[in-house]
Amino acid sequence: xxxxxxxxxxxxxxxxxxxxxxxxxxxxxxxxxxxxxxxxxxxxxxxxxxxxxxxxxxxxxxxxxxxxxxxxxxxxxxxxxxxxxxxxxxxxxxxxxxxxxxxxxxxxxxxxxxxxxxxxxxxxxxxxxxxxxxxxxxxxxxxxxxxxxxxxxxxxxxxxxxxxxxxxxxxxxxxxxxxxxxxxxxxxxxxxxxxxxxxxxxxxxxxxxxxxxxxxxxxxxxxxxxxxxxxxxxxxxxxxxxxxxxxxxxxxxxxxxxxxxxxxxxxxxxxxxxxxxxxxxxxxxxxxxxxxxxxxxxxxxxxxxxxxxxxxxxxxxxxxxxxxxxxxxxxxxxxxxxxxxxxxxxxxxxxxxxxxxxxxxxxxxxxxxxxxxxxxxxxxxxxx
Amino acid sequence: xxxxxxxxxxxxxxxxxxxxxxxxxxxxxxxxxxxxxxxxxxxxxxxxxxxxxxxxxxxxxxxxxxxxxxxxxxxxxxxxxxxxxxxxxxxxxxxxxxxxxxxxxxxxxxxxxxxxxxxxxxxxxxxxxxxxxxxxxxxxxxxxxxxxxxxxxxxxxxxxxxxxxxxxxxxxxxxxxxxxxxxxxxxxxxxxxxxxxxxxxxxxxxxxxxxxxxxxxxxxxxxxxxxxxxxxxxxxxxxxxxxxxxxxxxxxxxxxxxxxxxxxxxxxxxxxxxxxxxxxxxxxxxxxxxxxxxxxxxxxxxxxxxxxxxxxxxxxxxxxxxxxxxxxxxxxxxxxxxxxxxxxxxxxxxxxxxxxxxxxxxxxxxxxxxxxxxxxxxxxxxxxxxxxxxxxxx
Numbered sequence: 001x002x003x004x005x006x007x008x009x010x011x012x013x014x015x016x017x018x019x020x021x022x023x024x025x026x027x028x029x030x031x032x033x034x035x036x037x038x039x040x041x042x043x044x045x046x047x048x049x050x051x052x053x054x055x056x057x058x059x060x061x062x063x064x065x066x067x068x069x070x071x072x073x074x075x076x077x078x079x080x081x082x083x084x085x086x087x088x089x090x091x092x093x094x095x096x097x098x099x100x101x102x103x104x105x106x107x108x109x110x111x112x113x114x115x116x117x118x119x120x121x122x123x124x125x126x127x128x129x130x131x132x133x134x135x136x137x138x139x140x141x142x143x144x145x146x147x148x149x150x151x152x153x154x155x156x157x158x159x160x161x162x163x164x165x166x167x168x169x170x171x172x173x174x175x176x177x178x179x180x181x182x183x184x185x186x187x188x189x190x191x192x193x194x195x196x197x198x199x200x201x202x203x204x205x206x207x208x209x210x211x212x213x214x215x216x217x218x219x220x221x222x223x224x225x226x227x228x229x230x231x232x233x234x235x236x237x238x239x240x241x242x243x244x245x246x247x248x249x250x251x252x253x254x255x256x257x258x259x260x261x262x263x264x265x266x267x268x269x270x271x272x273x274x275x276x277x278x279x280x281x282x283x284x285x286x287x288x289x290x291x292x293x294x295x296x297x298x299x300x301x302x303x304x305x306x307x308x309x310x311x312x313x314x315x316x317x318x319x320x321x322x323x324x325x326x327x328x329x330x331x332x333x334x335x336x337x338x339x340x341x342x343x344x345x346x347x348x349x350x351x352x353x354x355x356x357x358x359x360x361x362x363x364x365x366x367x368x369x370x371x372x373x374x375x376x377x378x379x380x381x382x383x384x
Numbered sequence: 385x386x387x388x389x390x391x392x393x394x395x396x397x398x399x400x401x402x403x404x405x406x407x408x409x410x411x412x413x414x415x416x417x418x419x420x421x422x423x424x425x426x427x428x429x430x431x432x433x434x435x436x437x438x439x440x441x442x443x444x445x446x447x448x449x450x451x452x453x454x455x456x457x458x459x460x461x462x463x464x465x466x467x468x469x470x471x472x473x474x475x476x477x478x479x480x481x482x483x484x485x486x487x488x489x490x491x492x493x494x495x496x497x498x499x500x501x502x503x504x505x506x507x508x509x510x511x512x513x514x515x516x517x518x519x520x521x522x523x524x525x526x527x528x529x530x531x532x533x534x535x536x537x538x539x540x541x542x543x544x545x546x547x548x549x550x551x552x553x554x555x556x557x558x559x560x561x562x563x564x565x566x567x568x569x570x571x572x573x574x575x576x577x578x579x580x581x582x583x584x585x586x587x588x589x590x591x592x593x594x595x596x597x598x599x600x601x602x603x604x605x606x607x608x609x610x611x612x613x614x615x616x617x618x619x620x621x622x623x624x625x626x627x628x629x630x631x632x633x634x635x636x637x638x639x640x641x642x643x644x645x646x647x648x649x650x651x652x653x654x655x656x657x658x659x660x661x662x663x664x665x666x667x668x669x670x671x672x673x674x675x676x677x678x679x680x681x682x683x684x685x686x687x688x689x690x691x692x693x694x695x696x697x698x699x700x701x702x703x704x705x706x707x708x709x710x711x712x713x714x715x716x717x718x719x720x721x722x723x724x725x726x727x728x729x730x731x732x733x734x735x736x737x738x739x740x741x742x743x744x745x746x747x748x749x750x751x752x753x754x755x756x757x758x759x760x761x762x763x764x765x766x767x768x769x770x771x772x773x774x775x776x777x778x
Contacts, residue, residue: 311601381640381736 002317003363008150008180008296008354009321011205017249021207021242032239033230045241049248056255057187057197059214065235066244069211070179070200071101074144076213076224076235077175077196078105081142082114084222088171089139093117095127095156097149097336102177106144115139124287125154125340129164136168143174147181151336151352152286153296155181162193173219179203179211183254184262184294195219199251201243205356206250210243261357265294268355268364272297275368279375285342285350297353298337300346303379309351312378316370321352385485387445387463390452391550392435395459396560410561410589411435411457417623418451432501436464449554454621456587457564458556465549472507472515475547479516479538480523482549487536491526495534500542512540560589562623567591568671568701569664571656572615572627574607574729577675577704579614579721580712584703585673586622593669594625594777595660597632602736607729615777617721624778628663631771632656635764636736642756646738649683650745651754653692655765661696662769672696677704677712687744694747 004012024045030038032046050061067073082092094106096118106116117135119127127145136143143165145156162174175196178187182197183204189197197214201207215221215234227236270289276282281302286292301309306322313320337347353367394411412428412435419426424443429436437452445463452461467478483490498512507515516538520527541548570582572594586592596611612627619625632652639651660672676684683692693700704712716722754761 307604308601311604314605315601381637 001363001366002319003359003367004319005353005355005359005363005367006319006321007356007359008203008352010202010208011356012358013202013207013246014205014250014253016253017206017246020249021246024242024245028241030241032241033228042239042241045245045248046239049244049251052248053212053251056251057189057214058191059189060217062232063214063217065213065215065231066239066247067211067213067235068209068240069202070099070177070198073179073198073200073211073213074099074101074175074177075105076221077198077215078102078142078144079109079224080221080234081173081175081196081219082109083224084220085141085173086114089137089141091115091117091137091139091141093119093132093135093140093143095119095121095145096339097121097125097151097154098144098146099150099177099179102144102146103335119145121154121339123341124291125149125152125285125336126287127156127161129157129160132161133164133168136165136172138169140169140172143172144177145174146177146179147187148178148184148293148296149286149336150180150296151334152298152340153180153293154286154340155185155291155293158194159192166193180293180296183251184265186255186258189214189216196221201247201250204250204254205358207243207246210240210247212247262294264357265355265359266290268359268361269294269297271361272353272364272368275364276371279368279371281375281379283346285337285340295355297355298350299353300342300350301375302346302349303382304349304375306349306351308378309349309374312374313367313370318367318370321354322350385465385482388439388466389464389548390437390448391462391464391548392437392452392458392556393460393462393553394435394457395558396457407457407561407564408435410564411455413563414455414457414561414623415452418455419448422447422451424448453554453556455561456557456559456589456621457561459558460553461556462550462553467547467549469505469542469547472512475540476516476519479540479549480519482551483520483524483538486552489526490524492535493528493530493533494520494536494538495529495531496520496538496540498540498542502542502544505542512542516540557587557621559587562586562589563591565589565591566671567593567667567669568673569660569667569669570594570625570673571660571675572596572611573675574610574614574725574727575675576709576716576722576725577677577680577712579618579675579725580715580719581673581675581701581703582618582625583621583715583719583721585701586618590671592618592622592625592673593628593664593667595628595630595656595663597630597656597659599633599636600631602633602636604729606727610724610727610729612775612777613724614721615775617719617724619778621719624776626667627775627777629773629775630659630663630768631773632768635761635768638757638760638764640736643753645736646740646742647745647750647753648736648738649741650688650691650750653683653688654695654750654754655761657692657695657700659765659768661698662765663772664698670698672698672700674700674702675704675712676702677707677709680709682741682743685743687746688742691745691747691750 028041030042032039032043050064053064054061092114110116119131121127148155165172165174173195176194178197179200182199195216200211223234225236230236273284276299283300285298310322415428425440427438427440496513496516498509500509536551538551568590570592572578582592594615598608615625615627635655643651
């Protein structure tokens with residue numbers, strides 16, 4: 001039996017999305033900037049995708065910009081907003097558990113003279129709201145906070161955060177990295193006070209290499225790529241029509257039968273954490289039952305190295321991540337796990353299981369069975 | 385300047401007496417192999433005791449040089465301009481053009497050295513030397529003749545078909561052509577040292593085969609891929625390497641279970657040597673190669689080396705034995721394996737390292753510990769050997 005429990009790394013692409021993409025490559029392969037019919041048809045694909053996606057967020061179509069994925073969306077949101085607003089101030093706030101595609105643009109801006117405040121988090125991985133209130137100044141132009149943490153699944157109270165921002169400095173913009181949140185939560189940027197929202201296609205059963213950024217029309221933002229002036233000059237480059245059509249299908253399907261899918265995910269999570277906690281020497285990181293994201297379970301295992309456990313599971317066709325997969329090609333201690341105070345001996349023994357609505361209970365039962373066999377064996381051969 | 389040919393000079397082959405043709409043929413074979421993927425078409429020939437690589441089409445100079453610089457046995461590579469005989473005046477013109485193109489800075493001492501294998505050429509060598517020498521002195525003010533220690537030695541060879549002009553010598557890797565000195569089995573890990581050791585032995589003309597021990601799930605698929613990548617990098621010099629991948633997990637865990645933990649590494653290495661030797665003998669290799677260097681780690685003290693050596697009947701070659709780490713790193717950088725070696729994937733030597741491993745193992749004590757493995761070790765070794773995965777790396 002195969003159990004793919006690494007859906008926060010990437011997901012299987014919907015068949016319907018693949019079909020639409022194939023059509024966009026083989027039949028309607030025009031360039032939307034071309035003046036002829038083929039171009040007009042290709043442009044229709046982009047318009048359709050904007051309409052569908054805008055509808056999932058209840059925003060305007062013109063507020064959706066297509067990018068090459070989550071990393072570019074975050075870079076554009078942060079660097080683009082910072083550069084466009086630096087006359088108003090040079091201070092930016094973010095959290096200490098962000099993805100590298102947020103922290104590295106922040107570090108880049110720091111080199112350019114901006115001041116960056118990294119907010120601490122509590123043991124559950126939630127930012128400390130009073131610290132946010134303290135950090136906000138006249139000079140703050142941007143606050144960037146992730147919706148769902150990719151390593152431990154902690155969820156930030158976005159509405160409370162935006163209320164604090166608007167109270168302390170109504171001119172500051174609020175960016176949310178929604179890469180792990182879109183499709184798992186209903187997002188209403190206008191109501192929730194979110195000015196920019198980043199999404200990646202391949203985390204929601206869409207293709208890799210495509211994503212979008214919602215930019216509220218009142219946000220002052222500059223491009224970070226320069227070229228032919230596509231997408232109102234904010235994101236030059238011929239639109240990735242196959243990717244955008246695939247993303248369109250995936251976004252639409254993400255919010256179909258939404259409640260039953262989320263219910264299914266919570267049931268999976270509840271079952272899985274319960275079972276894990278019955279095993280000896282297993283600890284769950286992040287938020288308690290019912291509060292964290294429905295699709296992520298981070299567990300630390302006493303006396304087992306995550307890499308060894310990962311490869312042992314892999315031998316039995318169970319696929320998981322050690323720490324955060326996006327950065328696990330350079331083994332380093334996870335910032336997020338350190339920030340939430342995971343014990344030193346557990347930093348090296350933490351596994352992330354992440355589900356999709358396609359995950360079945362049988363896969364989890366199988367995984368628990370395998371863990372029951374593996375853990376005693378692996379603990380027998382402890383590293384010295 | 386367009387070079388139509390490369391003259392290949394070899395050093396040690398020249399002294400191999402009656403076997404000389406074997407070495408030359410091997411060198412030609414290796415040159416052809418190295419040029420196989422280079423763009424263009426080339427003819428490699430042996431003529432009057434020399435090897436020429438003749439270009440029969442357009443080619444990229446840098447690409448050809450890169451390829452030739454990896455062929456062991458080549459001491460020097462001389463790019464040659466081939467001219468048709470259109471009379472001495474034309475030759476003079478072309479030689480001046482050659483100097484003008486090849487030397488940016490024209491302040492040098494030089495000597496012209498001609499040879500005629502076509503004896504009916506209207507001038508004798510001495511005349512050619514003097515005439516061309518005078519023409520160069522006239523044309524380039526900064527040049528001076530020095531017949532004893534010239535900075536530029538310009539050679540003119542009047543041959544049957546054409547006239548060769550050359551003066552540049554680019555250093556090759558030296559050594560001897562692969563395939564002239566038998567075959568040996570390299571114990572290849574993902575580290576910095578063993579690929580360098582393989583390179584050095586291959587440089588002496590030895591065909592290389594390799595063995596890697598992996599220990600899933602303790603070592604990952606990526607660690608294995610890294611070793612395949614390293615074998616491919618060494619293969620650019622040594623020619624194709626057959627890589628044997630041995631699953632070592634069960635043996636390693638069995639040793640862990642039964643033997644004192646401070647002796648683990650030594651015992652483990654003794655079994656690795658045994659398995660590698662077995663595979664070597666199966667494929668006709670007549671020696672083992674390791675990247676060990678004295679004292680680098682606990683398992684490479686003289687006592688430890690003696691303890692691992694003791695299980696082998698084949699000679700074990702350790703070309704890095706007297707090298708410092710930095711010296712090894714320099715070669716690794718030169719042969720382009722360093723970047724790959726430092727990728728941080730665990731190999732099976734590091735997963736169960738004791739905090740304080742023995743550094744002066746006593747062979748008798750080690751042997752006594754190994755007695756505890758009697759029950760299953762033979763069976764486990766047999767399984768490991770039977771389940772070897774072979775990857776052709778080229």
